[in-house]
Amino acid sequence: MxxxxxxxxxxxxxxxxxxxxxxxxxxxxxxxFDILFVPDHFVGPRFAPMPALTAxxxxxxxxxxxxxxxxxxxxxxxxxxxxxxxxxxxSDGRLELxxxxxxxxxxYDKAGLTFDPxxxxxxxxxxxxxxxxxxxxxxPFSYSGEHYRIDELAMEPLPKQRPHPRIxxxxxxxxxxxxxxxxxxxxxxAVQVRADGTAPSEADxxxxxxxxxxxxxxxxxxxxxxxxxVGTSVQQIGAASRLGEWSAANVGPQAETPQVLLGSVEExxxxxxxxxxxxxxxxxxxxxxxxxxxxxxxxxxxxxx
Numbered sequence: 001m002x003x004x005x006x007x008x009x010x011x012x013x014x015x016x017x018x019x020x021x022x023x024x025x026x027x028x029x030x031x032x033f034d035i036l037f038v039p040d041h042f043v044g045p046r047f048a049p050m051p052a053l054t055a056x057x058x059x060x061x062x063x064x065x066x067x068x069x070x071x072x073x074x075x076x077x078x079x080x081x082x083x084x085x086x087x088x089x090x091s092d093g094r095l096e097l098x099x100x101x102x103x104x105x106x107x108y109d110k111a112g113l114t115f116d117p118x119x120x121x122x123x124x125x126x127x128x129x130x131x132x133x134x135x136x137x138x139x140p141f142s143y144s145g146e147h148y149r150i151d152e153l154a155m156e157p158l159p160k161q162r163p164h165p166r167i168x169x170x171x172x173x174x175x176x177x178x179x180x181x182x183x184x185x186x187x188x189x190a191v192q193v194r195a196d197g198t199a200p201s202e203a204d205x206x207x208x209x210x211x212x213x214x215x216x217x218x219x220x221x222x223x224x225x226x227x228x229x230v231g232t233s234v235q236q237i238g239a240a241s242r243l244g245e246w247s248a249a250n251v252g253p254q255a256e257t258p259q260v261l262l263g264s265v266e267e268x269x270x271x272x273x274x275x276x277x278x279x280x281x282x283x284x285x286x287x288x289x290x291x292x293x294x295x296x297x298x299x300x301x302x303x304x305x
């Protein structure tokens with residue numbers, strides 16, 4: 001079993017001012033976190049990802065900056081390639097581009113976007129990844145697929161990281177996980193959302209389903225497995241009373257997985273060590289920064305080990 005070094009991130013959605021946002025970013029940098037993530041939704045109180053990451057980059061020097069995760073359907077990959085390359089260059093190579101198919105049907109409907117079946121969205125994401133990587137290589141790039149057409153497009157500037165910024169793919173369905181195993185540098189395991197985009201699938205919940213995802217990724221990745229950062233989002237930490245809250249991870253049935261960390265600090269630390277040492281997971285992202293006080297002792301105990 002490959003024993004990877006722990007990595008930690010936190011999703012941060014909003015701040016009251018530029019100063020407060022910068023202070024949040026510096027606090028994560030000074031507390032052992034590897035990366036600040038910004039989510040990508042039209043609804044709810046949250047910043048737009050790329051401007052927020054640029055501001056965080058200006059306030060820090062080492063902290064990596066990521067998206068958890070962009071909806072591929074909200075941006076054409078040519079526009080995203082340009083924005084991501086700019087952020088990566090201006091941050092001196094600290095961008096980690098997290099991207100997924102998009103899943104929240106209600107949000108699509110409110111924005112007037114077509115919500116296609118899962119297989120179509122996964123296929124479109126696969127094409128988008130080809131376009132992103134092709135443009136980031138430099139020189140004229142052409143592509144002709146079912147969803148995108150690119151004709152001899154040369155993009156400048158190129159990202160600082162070569163051959164491209166780290167790519168994180170998040171998802172829970174078999175097709176998405178196989179795509180991630182082939183194309184990603186990091187993978188965030190999630191409970192699969194129902195095909196209608198309304199809620200997590202109860203059929204995909206529980207520790208057995210979670211372990212099957214790890215096994216699927218390991219098999220699909222082959223030799224790439226040892227180079228991947230694989231983990232999940234910590235949806236619940238601390239108070240057991242909140243286990244009934246709805247989230248994209250459907251945390252109640254996930255209590256035995258690393259998506260839920262209860263008990264003492266020592267018990268939380270031991271649980272993450274178990275999932276790293278027995279299953280190869282090393283990359284854990286706090287889903288909500290309201291829980292930072294509960295998560296910080298875990299990061300302090302495990303960061304860099």
